[in-house]
Amino acid sequence: xxxxxxxxxxxxxxxxxxxxxxxxxxxxxxxxxxxxxxxxxxxxxxxxxxxxxxxxxxxxxxxxxxxxxxxxxxxxxxxxxxxxxxxxxxxxxxxxxxxxxxxxxxxxxxxxxxxxxxxxxxxxxxxxxxxxxxxxxxxxxxxxxxxxxxxxxxxxxxxxxxxxxx
Amino acid sequence: xxxxxxxxxxxxxxxxxxxxxxxxxxxxxxxxxxxxxxxxxxxxxxxxxxxxxxxxxxxxxxxxxxxxxxxxxxxxxxxxxxxxxxxxxxxxxxxxxxxxxxxxxxxxxxxxxxxxxxxxxxxxxxxxxxxxxxxxxxxxxxxxxxxxxxxxxxxxxxxxxxxxxx
DNA sequence: TAATATTAGTTAGTCAGCTAACTATAAGGC
DNA sequence: GCCTTATAGTTAGCTGACTAACTAATATTA
Numbered sequence: 001x002x003x004x005x006x007x008x009x010x011x012x013x014x015x016x017x018x019x020x021x022x023x024x025x026x027x028x029x030x031x032x033x034x035x036x037x038x039x040x041x042x043x044x045x046x047x048x049x050x051x052x053x054x055x056x057x058x059x060x061x062x063x064x065x066x067x068x069x070x071x072x073x074x075x076x077x078x079x080x081x082x083x084x085x086x087x088x089x090x091x092x093x094x095x096x097x098x099x100x101x102x103x104x105x106x107x108x109x110x111x112x113x114x115x116x117x118x119x120x121x122x123x124x125x126x127x128x129x130x131x132x133x134x135x136x137x138x139x140x141x142x143x144x145x146x147x148x149x150x151x152x153x154x155x156x157x158x159x160x161x162x163x164x165x166x
Numbered sequence: 167x168x169x170x171x172x173x174x175x176x177x178x179x180x181x182x183x184x185x186x187x188x189x190x191x192x193x194x195x196x197x198x199x200x201x202x203x204x205x206x207x208x209x210x211x212x213x214x215x216x217x218x219x220x221x222x223x224x225x226x227x228x229x230x231x232x233x234x235x236x237x238x239x240x241x242x243x244x245x246x247x248x249x250x251x252x253x254x255x256x257x258x259x260x261x262x263x264x265x266x267x268x269x270x271x272x273x274x275x276x277x278x279x280x281x282x283x284x285x286x287x288x289x290x291x292x293x294x295x296x297x298x299x300x301x302x303x304x305x306x307x308x309x310x311x312x313x314x315x316x317x318x319x320x321x322x323x324x325x326x327x328x329x330x331x332x
Numbered sequence: 333t334a335a336t337a338t339t340a341g342t343t344a345g346t347c348a349g350c351t352a353a354c355t356a357t358a359a360g361g362c
Numbered sequence: 363g364c365c366t367t368a369t370a371g372t373t374a375g376c377t378g379a380c381t382a383a384c385t386a387a388t389a390t391t392a
Contacts, residue, residue, distance in 0.1 A: 001219060017293060027314055032208075034321060040325075041328035057167055107356075132328050147313065154305040154310070156203050160207075257377085274386065
């Protein structure tokens with residue numbers, strides 16, 4: 001969901017609400033709209049390989065760990081609930097990309113392993129993935145990338161203003 | 167879903183994939199993680215009022231239009247499908263915040279109207295909403311906001327590299 | 333003007349996130 | 363050593379996004 005208010009909207013809200021700050025709202029909307037655009041583009045990218053961003057992330061963790069990992073670890077590292085991981089693993093296992101195995105020492109846990117097929121899919125994707133990611137950022141110079149990261153950090157530190165109790 | 171790869175991961179991928187560009191990946195992940203953080207904070211914010219970002223956006227369109235609007239218009243302006251709008255309207259109508267009415271001249275269409283209750287809710291939210299939005303952006307100077315918008319634009323123009331056919 | 337194509341809204345079904353509640357197991361405290 | 367508490371994974375049900383297919387109504391055009 002994106003929003004592109006017209007000039008008149010800004011003028012009206014500025015008139016009626018003392019705390020309305022056009023510059024802040026404009027920047028905020030530009031950020032949110034940009035996020036939607038980038039997310040959508042990544043979805044289209046992963047969709048070519050039958051994956052989603054979440055599934056790809058999971059597979060990558062297994063790929064770089066080069067060993068079985070525990071679902072609750074995924075959840076914690078990715079900042080999502082265990083229930084979300086269960087769902088993603090169900091999908092990945094259905095497509096034969098990962099396999100759940102009992103944990104050797106704690107029967108509450110599982111270990112998740114990349115299958116041959118999962119490994120092959122990843123190795124097929126990664127060159128294209130990194131190439132496209134590089135191109136995605138190609139309009140920004142090194143200095144601009146650093147600036148962007150810095151500004152995003154400042155933005156992040158403001159999020160408590162939204163989520164804090166009134 | 168967020169991702170925070172360790173230094174070793176970067177080194178390994180850099181070694182194994184010629185197109186892996188650490189600087190691009192790092193910036194890209196910073197952006198995606200930041201987007202998740204901001205979205206989550208907005209969700210928490212709107213949740214206080216029993217709303218979601220999508221529902222708020224719909225209500226705002228009606229508020230500033232100051233007249234009934236047509237669902238397909240919403241869909242087009244917000245870049246979502248008509249089906250998504252149907253779902254949001256179902257929720258908003260259930261909570262008595264908007265009302266569907268037959269379109270006067272085209273019987274395929276509806277017009278959607280803000281109810282008294284919807285209007286009252288919005289006028290209750292908006293001061294807090296704009297105040298928090300201002301605070302969200304308060305760590306960025308005017309110049310930094312302009313820079314951010316500019317960099318986001320450059321990022322947007324790279325998204326075709328992700329979504330274009332190989 | 334009758335047939336065809338397009339548009340608007342809904343419906344059904346999928347996905348990925350969430351919360352809350354449940355089961356099984358493990359760990360701690362008395 | 364038992365009781366309580368905490369942890370891990372799953373399940374059920376919600377939301378907001380999607381696509382595809384459907385109905386009804388309007389527009390186009392042959």
